[in-house]
Amino acid sequence: MRRRQFIQTSALFGSSLFVPNLLSCKMASPLPAKTVHQGHFPNIIIGSGYGGAVSALRLAERGQRVLILEMGQRWDRTPEHDTFCKMLSADRRSSWFSRWPNSPITIPIPLRKYAGVLDKLKYENMSIFVGRAYGGGSIVNGGISIPPRREHFKEIFPWINSNKMYDEFFPLAEKELKVQRIPSDFYQNTKYYEFSRSAEKQAHLAGLKTQMFSNTYDFDYMQKEAKNEVYQSALGGEVIYGNNAGKFSLDLTYLKKAEETGNLTLKTLRKVHKITQEITQDEKGKFILEADTINSDGDLLQREIYSCDKLFLNAGSTGTSELLLRAKNEGDLPLLNDEIGMHWGPNGNIMTGRNFVNKTGVSQSTIPVAGIDMWSDEFEYKIFAEIAPLPLGIETWTTLFLSISDNRERGNFYYDASKKSVNLNWRKEQNEYSVKAAKFLLKKLKEENGGTRSRLLFNNGFGDDFCYHPLGGCVLGKATDEFGRVKGYKNLYVQDGALIPGSAGVNPFVFITGLAERNMRTIVKEDFT
Numbered sequence: 001m002r003r004r005q006f007i008q009t010s011a012l013f014g015s016s017l018f019v020p021n022l023l024s025c026k027m028a029s030p031l032p033a034k035t036v037h038q039g040h041f042p043n044i045i046i047g048s049g050y051g052g053a054v055s056a057l058r059l060a061e062r063g064q065r066v067l068i069l070e071m072g073q074r075w076d077r078t079p080e081h082d083t084f085c086k087m088l089s090a091d092r093r094s095s096w097f098s099r100w101p102n103s104p105i106t107i108p109i110p111l112r113k114y115a116g117v118l119d120k121l122k123y124e125n126m127s128i129f130v131g132r133a134y135g136g137g138s139i140v141n142g143g144i145s146i147p148p149r150r151e152h153f154k155e156i157f158p159w160i161n162s163n164k165m166y167d168e169f170f171p172l173a174e175k176e177l178k179v180q181r182i183p184s185d186f187y188q189n190t191k192y193y194e195f196s197r198s199a200e201k202q203a204h205l206a207g208l209k210t211q212m213f214s215n216t217y218d219f220d221y222m223q224k225e226a227k228n229e230v231y232q233s234a235l236g237g238e239v240i241y242g243n244n245a246g247k248f249s250l251d252l253t254y255l256k257k258a259e260e261t262g263n264l265t266l267k268t269l270r271k272v273h274k275i276t277q278e279i280t281q282d283e284k285g286k287f288i289l290e291a292d293t294i295n296s297d298g299d300l301l302q303r304e305i306y307s308c309d310k311l312f313l314n315a316g317s318t319g320t321s322e323l324l325l326r327a328k329n330e331g332d333l334p335l336l337n338d339e340i341g342m343h344w345g346p347n348g349n350i351m352t353g354r355n356f357v358n359k360t361g362v363s364q365s366t367i368p369v370a371g372i373d374m375w376s377d378e379f380e381y382k383i384f385a386e387i388a389p390l391p392l393g394i395e396t397w398t399t400l401f402l403s404i405s406d407n408r409e410r411g412n413f414y415y416d417a418s419k420k421s422v423n424l425n426w427r428k429e430q431n432e433y434s435v436k437a438a439k440f441l442l443k444k445l446k447e448e449n450g451g452t453r454s455r456l457l458f459n460n461g462f463g464d465d466f467c468y469h470p471l472g473g474c475v476l477g478k479a480t481d482e483f484g485r486v487k488g489y490k491n492l493y494v495q496d497g498a499l500i501p502g503s504a505g506v507n508p509f510v511f512i513t514g515l516a517e518r519n520m521r522t523i524v525k526e527d528f529t
């Protein structure tokens with residue numbers, strides 16, 4: 001196996017400078033793409049979401065030179081506020097090489113394929129939405145910022161000192177992410193949160209608890225939006241395809257700070273598809289990466305070869321799992337263990353809605369700030385239902401919930417040798433708990449409020465075949481050591497959502513960020529002497 005690896009490595013660095021065009025996002029072109037050697041870097045990070053951003057900042061501020069390879073584009077906001085498109089007038093910037101806007105509630109606008117911000121990965125029984133951009137999911141997400149419940153965290157990682165997590169690393173993550181709470185008087189009085197107050201009212205009548213939560217949206221800015229003093233982003237129908245103002249995404253927080261050190265180099269529109277390791281006597285060989293460089297229309301420009309001493313894989317649960325499974329099964333990193341690809345879950349995601357109880361408002365903020373909390377042993381099913389907006393610009397009398405249930409089912413990614421592709425093993429029945437939990441929530445609300453299930457939305461009212469929160473595939477303490485060092489290889493690290501086994505119990509990015517902060521503290525101290 002080592003000999004085979006050596007031959008592969010030599011081929012990458014050898015004189016054969018032409019390879020076929022195999023870029024997945026475009027049909028194979030008849031012309032071969034040129035292969036260009038980009039040289040050696042001490043540290044390479046693949047992916048610039050939460051795991052990648054924390055890794056970049058903590059390495060760069062330590063004086064380490066870092067290269068980020070990111071497959072999406074960089075989207076610097078313009079003073080004209082026209083970087084991103086709005087939800088209702090989606091254009092090609094909305095979606096990653098798709099003919100239609102990628103959204104759970106699709107507005108059928110035909111698109112020209114383009115390197116837009118939201119991708120939808122279609123596996124057999126589950127579609128996964130992910131951000132494709134410098135800043136990863138932070139560019140498209142709703143900014144909901146909640147640390148995991150302590151009991152849930154302790155159940156998942158009983159061997160981590162939870163006091164340190166809750167006293168130090170989650171607060172640090174929240175500070176760096178600029179997490180904040182909506183002022184109560186604004187929430188209670190503005191027309192833009194009528195949809196949320198209406199759902200809370202229904203919950204309280206049904207004897208259910210609601211919870212306000214924090215967000216990475218700038219609520220001072222939002223209050224100015226409400227007074228029409230500034231450009232309207234959250235109050236102007238922007239989210240999921242990017243916010244032209246107001247939201248503190250990673251490119252404005254962690255990544256900005258990392259760039260300010262002068263130690264960060266960024267290369268976007270680079271999709272890494274192969275990782276190998278050079279053979280040395282001491283098993284400390286360089287990692288060698290092969291990446292496809294495309295333009296924003298998806299044309300393959302060239303294939304690039306990079307090498308590095310230390311490699312940080314932060315391509316998200318799906319991306320990291322895929323890269324590692326490929327490397328293991330194609331003989332490039334054969335010493336990876338059998339935990340790679342395992343313990344995957346959609347965070348119990350389920351979407352549902354209710355109609356005809358209260359008005360929910362013509363003008364809705366796109367930023368959720370409250371939820372119904374039924375995550376307790378007193379209920380037959382544990383579910384946390386984020387009250388989501390439906391900002392269609394008309395009165396819909398519809399309350400939408402993006403819920404997280406305590407679904408304990410786990411799937412796994414696997415390598416299909418016949419197709420040379422990575423697939424997700426997740427059966428439809430594995431969503432049963434989530435659907436039952438959503439039904440339970442709707443029943444409770446209906447008993448005291450009347451109304452109907454939103455049968456026209458999703459599959460008869462339950463969106464159980466897609467998720468926003470993919471988690472797992474390279475779980476901390478199983479596929480990696482207790483700080484994210486991948487077992488089997490020195491100097492190979494994972495710090496993203498792949499580390500968390502299938503469920504965060506709440507929206508996951510504070511969990512991912514806090515955990516990466518904890519792990520990087522040790523890695524920077526111990527592995528960079």
Ligand code: FAE
Pocket residue numbers: 046047048049050051052069070071072129130131132133134135136137138140141142143144145146240270271272273314315316317319320323468469470495496497498506507508509510512
């Ligand atoms: P992620 O942010 O996905 O970053 C991975 C990066 O790697 C991406 O930029 C990829 O383009 C890049 N990449 C992947 N493969 C490659 C490759 N082969 N080569 C180069 N680059 C690659 O990973 N969570 C919350 O906590 N609150 C919310 O309100 C919330 N709302 C959401 C709304 C939407 C529409 C979506 C899609 C997600 C939402 N999430 C939310 C989930 C959250 O964004 C997600 O858990 C994190 O972004 C995951 O962070 P990672 O670092 O794991």
